[in-house]
Amino acid sequence: MADAIPGYVTETLIAEDIDAYLAQHQHKTMLRFITCGSVDDGKSTLIGRLLYDSQMIFEDQLDALAADSKRIGTQGQEIDFALLVDGLAAEREQGITIDVAYRFFNTERRKFIVADCPGHEQYTRNMITGASTADLAVILIDARKGVLVQTRRHSYLCHLIGIRNIVLAINKMDLVGYDHDVFDAIVSEYASFARKIGIETFTALPISGFKGDNITSAPSPNTPWYTGPSLIEHLETVEVLTSADAAGPFRLPVQWVNRPNLDFRGYCGLIAAGSIKPGDAVRVLPSGKVSLVTRIVTRDGDLGQAAAGQSVTLCLADEIDCSRGNVIAAAEAPPETADQFEAALVWLADEALIPGRAYWLKLATQTVSATTQAPKYEINVNTLERLAAKTLALNAIGVVELTTDKPIVFEPYAANRTLGGFILIDKLTNATVAAGMIHFSLRRAQNVHWQPTDIARADHAALKNQAPRVLWFTGLSGSGKSTIANEVEKALNLMNRHTFLLDGDNVRHGLNKDLGFTETDRIENIRRVGEVAKLMTDAGLIVLTAFISPFRAERDMVRAMLPEGEFVEIFVDTPLAVAETRDVKGLYKKARSGQLKNFTGIDSPYEPPLNPDIRVNTVEMTAAEAAAHIVRQIMPLK
Amino acid sequence: MSDSARNALTHLQRLEAEAIHIMREVVAEADKPVMLYSVGKDSAVMLHLAGKAFYPSPPPFPLLHVDTTWKFQAMYALREKAAQGARMELLVHRNPEAIARGINPFDHGALHTDIWKTEGLKQALDQHGFDAAFGGARRDEEKSRAKERIFSFRTASHGWDPKNQRPELWNLYNARKNKGESIRVFPISNWTELDVWQYIQLEGIEIVPLYFAAPRPTVMRDGMLLMVDDDRFPLAPGEVPVMRSIRFRTLGCYPLTGAVESTAGTLSEVIQETLLTTTSERQGRAIDKDAGGAGMEVKKQQGYF
Numbered sequence: 001m002a003d004a005i006p007g008y009v010t011e012t013l014i015a016e017d018i019d020a021y022l023a024q025h026q027h028k029t030m031l032r033f034i035t036c037g038s039v040d041d042g043k044s045t046l047i048g049r050l051l052y053d054s055q056m057i058f059e060d061q062l063d064a065l066a067a068d069s070k071r072i073g074t075q076g077q078e079i080d081f082a083l084l085v086d087g088l089a090a091e092r093e094q095g096i097t098i099d100v101a102y103r104f105f106n107t108e109r110r111k112f113i114v115a116d117c118p119g120h121e122q123y124t125r126n127m128i129t130g131a132s133t134a135d136l137a138v139i140l141i142d143a144r145k146g147v148l149v150q151t152r153r154h155s156y157l158c159h160l161i162g163i164r165n166i167v168l169a170i171n172k173m174d175l176v177g178y179d180h181d182v183f184d185a186i187v188s189e190y191a192s193f194a195r196k197i198g199i200e201t202f203t204a205l206p207i208s209g210f211k212g213d214n215i216t217s218a219p220s221p222n223t224p225w226y227t228g229p230s231l232i233e234h235l236e237t238v239e240v241l242t243s244a245d246a247a248g249p250f251r252l253p254v255q256w257v258n259r260p261n262l263d264f265r266g267y268c269g270l271i272a273a274g275s276i277k278p279g280d281a282v283r284v285l286p287s288g289k290v291s292l293v294t295r296i297v298t299r300d301g302d303l304g305q306a307a308a309g310q311s312v313t314l315c316l317a318d319e320i321d322c323s324r325g326n327v328i329a330a331a332e333a334p335p336e337t338a339d340q341f342e343a344a345l346v347w348l349a350d351e352a353l354i355p356g357r358a359y360w361l362k363l364a365t366q367t368v369s370a371t372t373q374a375p376k377y378e379i380n381v382n383t384l385e386r387l388a389a390k391t392l393a394l395n396a397i398g399v400v401e402l403t404t405d406k407p408i409v410f411e412p413y414a415a416n417r418t419l420g421g422f423i424l425i426d427k428l429t430n431a432t433v434a435a436g437m438i439h440f441s442l443r444r445a446q447n448v449h450w451q452p453t454d455i456a457r458a459d460h461a462a463l464k465n466q467a468p469r470v471l472w473f474t475g476l477s478g479s480g481k482s483t484i485a486n487e488v489e490k491a492l493n494l495m496n497r498h499t500f501l502l503d504g505d506n507v508r509h510g511l512n513k514d515l516g517f518t519e520t521d522r523i524e525n526i527r528r529v530g531e532v533a534k535l536m537t538d539a540g541l542i543v544l545t546a547f548i549s550p551f552r553a554e555r556d557m558v559r560a561m562l563p564e565g566e567f568v569e570i571f572v573d574t575p576l577a578v579a580e581t582r583d584v585k586g587l588y589k590k591a592r593s594g595q596l597k598n599f600t601g602i603d604s605p606y607e608p609p610l611n612p613d614i615r616v617n618t619v620e621m622t623a624a625e626a627a628a629h630i631v632r633q634i635m636p637l638k
Numbered sequence: 639m640s641d642s643a644r645n646a647l648t649h650l651q652r653l654e655a656e657a658i659h660i661m662r663e664v665v666a667e668a669d670k671p672v673m674l675y676s677v678g679k680d681s682a683v684m685l686h687l688a689g690k691a692f693y694p695s696p697p698p699f700p701l702l703h704v705d706t707t708w709k710f711q712a713m714y715a716l717r718e719k720a721a722q723g724a725r726m727e728l729l730v731h732r733n734p735e736a737i738a739r740g741i742n743p744f745d746h747g748a749l750h751t752d753i754w755k756t757e758g759l760k761q762a763l764d765q766h767g768f769d770a771a772f773g774g775a776r777r778d779e780e781k782s783r784a785k786e787r788i789f790s791f792r793t794a795s796h797g798w799d800p801k802n803q804r805p806e807l808w809n810l811y812n813a814r815k816n817k818g819e820s821i822r823v824f825p826i827s828n829w830t831e832l833d834v835w836q837y838i839q840l841e842g843i844e845i846v847p848l849y850f851a852a853p854r855p856t857v858m859r860d861g862m863l864l865m866v867d868d869d870r871f872p873l874a875p876g877e878v879p880v881m882r883s884i885r886f887r888t889l890g891c892y893p894l895t896g897a898v899e900s901t902a903g904t905l906s907e908v909i910q911e912t913l914l915t916t917t918s919e920r921q922g923r924a925i926d927k928d929a930g931g932a933g934m935e936v937k938k939q940q941g942y943f
Contacts, residue, residue, distance in 0.1 A: 018910040022836060030649035099803060101784045102777040104830045111649045113828055125805040129787075132807040255662045260695040268691075270659040270809070299693035309647050311658035311691070324666050348805045362810055365666070421808050430814040435807045 028106065031235060032113045033165075034130045036158070037140035038150035039119035042171045046140065046209035047103055047116050048081020050232070053216050054105040081209070099123070100130035109236045119150055124157070124395040125348035128435055131158055132421075135240045136165035138231075143176045143206075147189050149382050155190075156381040159199050160344060160397070160437065162417060165238055166194075166202040169231065174208040178222040196384055203238075205231055249333035250274035250282070251411075251419060253364035254326045258313055266297055266313040267322055272364065272418035274330060275307035276314070281331035284322045285409040290331050292317040325366040327409040327419070335419055338441030339407045342376075345400050347392035349426065349433035353400075355391065356523035358557045359433065361404060363422035369405040369560065370424065374520070376400065390520070392434075401442060405560060413437035427553050428607075460540030464498045467637050468537035468566060471630070472558065474549045474609065475572030476601050477587055478579035480618045480626070481546040484572060487627030489544050497542055497637065502529055504547040517598045523554050530558035537566060542637065550606045570630060571612035576601045578619055650837055657684075657825040658691040659809060660788060661772070664823050665698055667813035668770035671823075672763075675701040675721075675728070677713040678889045679845050680774035682720070683834050684826060686843050688772075689724055696725035702762055702771070705732045706754035708743055708891040710867050712846050720844070731762035743893040744872055750891070760796050763820060770813065770821045778830045788827050794818035831912060839905045848886045849908060851900040855879035862896035887912070 013021045035043040069080040101116045115130035131137065137158040141151055158166065168190055176182045187204045194202060206223050207213055213220035218230035229237070251273040258266035276282075280293045295315040296303040306312045314328065322328070329335055347353055353372065361370035375398040378389035392398045413420030424434040461468050471488065473481040482503055489501045508515070512528055515521040526549050533543045549555050559567040579601070580588040591599035598604045609615075614633050616626035647655070664671050673688060675681045688697040701721050721728035733741075736753045743750040763771060777784045787803050789811045804812055813821060826834070838845060848865075855866040857879050864871075865886075866879040871893065873879070884897035885908070898915075902908045 014910060014913045018906045018913075021913075022839070022906070022909065025832070026650065026836060026840070027648055030652055099785045099800065101781075102828065103784060104778045104828075106832075126803075129805045129807060133809070255659070256666045258692065258695055264694060266694075268662050270655060297693070299690045307647075309652060309655055311655040311662070313693070360814065362812065364810070365663075417808060421810065423805075423807055423810055423812060425812055425814055430812070430816060430819075432804045432807070432812045435805065 024108070025106070025111075028109065028111045029240075030111045030113065031136060031238075031240060032115070032134050033136040033138060033235065034100075034115045034117050034127075034134040034158075034163075035138045035140060036117040036127055036131070036154040037119060038142070038145070038148040041119065041140040041142045041145075041151075042209045043119065043140050044101075044116055045081045046138070046169070046171065046207070046215075047101075047114055049209045049212060049215055050114070051103060051105055052081060053212070053232075054107065099126045102130075107232060107236050112235065117154075119154075121150065121153065121395055124153070124346075127154065128157055128161065128346055128348070131161045131163060132435070134158075134163055136167065136235070136238065137163045138167045138169050140169050140171045140209075141186055141190070143170050143172045143182055143186065146186050147193060151190070152193060153381045155194065155199065156197050156379075156397070157346070159197055160346070161435075162413065162437075165240065166199055167231070167234065168202050168204040170204065170206050171209055173206045173213060173223065174211045178206070178213075180223075180225045183226075203228070203234060205229075205234070207231060248273050248415070249330035250276050250280070250328075251330075251335065251416065252276070252312070252314065252328040253366070253409075253418065254322060254324055254328060255365050257323055264315075265319070266315055267328060268311070268313045269328075269365070270311045270418075271306060271308045273308050273416055275305060276312075277305040278302075282314075282316070282328050283331040283334045284320055285327045285329055285334055286337045286407055287321060287326070288334075289318075289320040289322075291320055327364070329409075335409055335411045335416075336441060337407045337409050339404045340442040341402045341404075341410070342439045342442060343400060343402055343422075343436045344413075344439065345372075345375075345392060345398055345424075346435045347394060347396045347398070347433065348435060349431055350394055351426075351433070352394070353392040353434070354523065355520050356527060357519075357551075358405075358427065358553050360425035360427060361402070361408075361422050361436075362425060363408055363410060363420075363438075364418050366408050368408055369427075369557070370402050371557075372400040372402050399439070402436075410438055410441070412440055427556070457538045457540065460538065462540075464540045465638070466497055466540065466542060468540055469542045469568055469634065469637065470533045470537060470558070470562060470566060471542070471544045471568050471570055471634065472549070472555065473544065473546045473570045473572055474555060474612075476574055476576060476579045476606055477548055477599070478582045478584055479572040479574035480623055481548075481572045483623045484616065484618075484626045484630070485544045485546040487623055488630050491627060491631050492542060498540065499542045499544060500536055501544045501546070502533060503545075507547075517604075519551075519598075519604075522550065522598075526551075526554040526558065530554075530561050533558070534561050537562065548600050548606070550600045550604065552607045552609070555609065568613045568634060569609050570614045570616065571609045572618060572626075573608070573615050574618045650833060650840070653826070653829055653833060654687065654690070654837075656809070656828065657687045660811070660823060660825040661688055661691040661697075663811050664770050664772065664813065664821075665692070667811075668821070670766070670768050671699040671770040671772065672702045672729075672766065672768040673697070673699055673726075673772040674759075674774070675703050675717070676774065676889075677703065677709065677717050677720070677846060678774070679834055679838060679849060680776065680826060682843050682845050683829075683837055684772060684774045685720060685724055686841060687825065699772075700727040700729050702729045702731065702766075702768075704755055704758045704762055705730050706736075706750070706758070706891050707732060708750075708754075708893060710846070710848055710865070710889060710892045710895075712848050713889060716844070716846050729762070729766070731758055731765075733758035733761060742870075743891055750894075754891075763796070768820065769815065770823055772823050772825060774826055775824050776829050776831070776834070777827050786824065786827070788824055789813060790822045790824065791815065792820045792822060796820070832909070835905065835909045835912060839909070846889060848889060850904070851883050851885040851902045851907075853881045854884050854897070856882045856884060856897065863899065864895070865892055865897055867892040 103114050105112050117127040117130040170183055170186050183206045205214055206226050213222050214230050216230055216232045219226045252269045252271050254267045255269045258268055278293050283290050293314055294317050296306050297313040355372055355374040358369045358371050361368050375389040375392055377386040378396050378398040380387055411419040420438045422436045423432050426433050473485050475481050485501055489499050492499045512525050515525050536543045590596040591602040600606050614630055733754055741750055741753045775783050787806045791804055856863055883901050885900045886897050902911045
């Protein structure tokens with residue numbers, strides 16, 4: 001390839017002095033960018049063009065491409081560059097991009113990793129995967145169509161996730177006769193939208209990915225009116241404006257503690273912000289203990305300094321408690337610790353957000369249990385309206401308040417991506433269901449303190465001469481929970497134990513009469529009962545609860561509220577068919593006829609306990625036998 | 639620190655830090671990780687990175703070589719040495735069914751890869767109960783790999799669902815899974831072939847000598863230049879292997895791995911040839927061409943690395 005394009009790999013240097021080329025290549029910086037925009041705006045074609053022009057496509061790949069183009073291409077007899085990046089069989093069959101593809105190319109100045117993001121709204125979760133690691137976004141617009149819903153959506157997401165370099169590539173200029181007015185009209189339409197969402201600057205280029213105009217050199221003879229750089233020139237020279245991650249005080253989320261022997265203890269992690277050198281004072285959070293860095297250990301010898309972006313192992317002067325999930329920070333400028341936050345959420349799962357449901361929240365190396373309230377609002381990314389919302393469905397973007405079960409070390413996302421970005425994970429399926437960005441901690445978490453009291457829960461229990469417990473009966477409607485719980489309470493009462501029975505139906509007449517039977521309301525029902533049961537055990541009581549409590553996540557939530565061993569899960573195991581035959585309250589009949597919605601076992605699931613503390617089978621045992629069995633299991637209760 | 643200071647990290651330094659971060663994350667979150675070790679150059683880089691990630695401890699997981707008995711002899715020679723050098727346990731798995739049935743690349747074609755490698759890998763992972771396996775695959779190698787996550791989730795039957803991958807945000811990896819499920823992890827996903835070569839050169843990593851050109855006995859088969867590595871190679875009557883100066887861009891089973899004619903005897907020369915070549919790295923691999931354009935994707939869905 002004799003006439004190498006300026007900026008791209010210099011074949012001559014490689015051929016004549018490979019070592020000089022390698023020395024040059026070794027010191028190149030890296031730019032990670034994404035291409036996004038609406039379906040059919042030509043994203044994949046543009047990347048195919050960049051790879052082709054940078055000679056990153058080999059002959060065997062080109063042969064395969066030519067054959068594929070004729071067979072399934074969308075460009076007639078011409079080469080369909082999109083087929084280079086749409087690598088999955090389903091994508092090639094449907095001619096669409098489903099998932100992010102990562103591609104690589106170099107110029108003389110930079111090495112590039114480009115992520116080609118899907119345009120369809122249904123694949124937003126894949127788009128955001130690509131955007132989360134990008135320094136820059138190329139947003140494509142079809143010159144014939146102008147600014148579309150997905151253009152706005154992707155611009156919003158790019159800005160939300162913190163990409164500060166935006167390139168507006170107005171593509172398919174060849175199909176509008178390279179008309180300057182068309183270009184200007186689109187730029188001005190986009191600019192007014194961009195301002196509204198906080199994008200202060202962007203660079204607009206008129207291109208044709210298919211024909212190659214203004215890709216590697218500019219201006220193209222077809223756009224003499226254009227005075228800016230070519231796309232490649234811009235990507236090579238643009239200064240990467242990151243969020244403040246690299247600046248600011250030192251932050252190291254501890255990933256792993258390295259202890260090969262008793263004489264060495266090293267704290268491993270990727271530096272999230274700032275820099276560090278031996279002798280620096282650091283504070284370990286959340287404990288707040290202070291120490292000094294003694295060594296920065298690597299296999300190639302100790303370092304005199306390390307900075308953001310490096311994976312390091314630190315040794316400290318003092319033997320202080322520090323493990324995975326802790327953050328080592330500059331002693332004089334530590335990050336905050338809190339357990340309630342306002343955050344932006346992008347919902348990524350088919351199953352919508354369930355307010356009140358506990359999810360795993362992973363932020364840097366910390367994993368905690370977290371629940372959200374109903375969203376404060378959802379954002380219509382097209383009109384930027386704030387909509388009232390009870391939940392967030394797939395691809396919805398909203399603002400929520402979150403509560404974690406223990407305090408986490410964090411910073412606002414705008415200040416630090418690593419300590420401000422988190423994912424939510426479904427506890428049952430382990431799917432990543434949301435991406436979140438912390439705005440700030442809520443003041444109420446900081447201002448509501450525990451009031452110490454002199455008579456502790458142990459004192460209450462001692463006076464009653466018993467060990468508090470929550471005997472949590474779970475099972476289908478009609479399984480016999482209330483009957484058996486009642487028998488157990490009678491037996492304990494005869495033994496002079498101080499008990500209280502919280503019954504599902506009874507509680508719904510008072511404390512929980514504002515709640516219905518939707519998933520969200522069922523979760524809130526259980527949360528309140530859990531809190532009440534906890535207060536009663538603080539008072540020293542043995543609490544019996546009889547609630548269907550169909551979801552594992554909520555039963556586990558109550559278990560987590562109580563001291564270890566105090567929650568006793570009792571599974572009243574009755575097959576659906578048996579419970580339905582009994583149908584004491586006539587509810588199954590109503591549910592089957594459709595008069596009663598969200599009925600457990602019929603149109604709402606029951607998740608049986610995987611390892612209940614006690615299981616009673618009501619087909620083989622009478623209620624009295626089951627109660628006697630339970631009492632035997634839980635004694636002596638002292 | 640200013641942007642220019644952040645960019646003071648070269649692309650290789652950024653890639654190294656990323657790979658180390660990924661490995662530590664797996665060790666912290668998985669119950670029983672293992673590193674797939676194929677003895678190739680990508681495995682060599684991955685092993686080298688593991689040594690750095692856990693220094694001064696040895697990497698806290700074993701190496702697993704899924705053997706087919708048909709690798710190049712030079713690969714077997716380096717395998718033991720590399721494991722010892724890394725102070726790691728080396729597990730070698732050979733599918734007993736493949737041994738019993740005498741599966742080989744000459745008589746069984748695609749079945750050879752399927753039974754020795756795909757089935758063998760699944761057997762080994764199940765047998766030891768590994769829940770996370772490091773692999774040296776790179777996104778620039780092949781079009782379905784370009785789409786794969788760094789933490790790639792597998793069902794209990796080792797299946798990969800390319801249309802339903804977990805979102806992967808920032809460098810925040812979700813390593814949670816249910817019992818029986820597993821995760822394949824690719825720490826050098828974002829490296830290119832050139833990155834791997836340059837890192838080998840800068841770090842002085844030992845690789846199998848077959849990557850460098852030398853006179854070796856060869857025959858042509860279906861347009862591929864094959865090396866006659868042992869006497870199991872069936873020669874046609876009267877056929878005599880020809881000595882040619884060749885080297886390999888990737889290493890697999892010797893009867894399935896095409897060589898290129900070359901005189902590149904040093905790393906610089908190999909890199910030079912790589913950059914000036916007009917064919918892709920996997921061009922010498924028969925496996926990618928099975929099942930039309932989607933060969934690798936289909937194999938991966940079945941559990942191949």
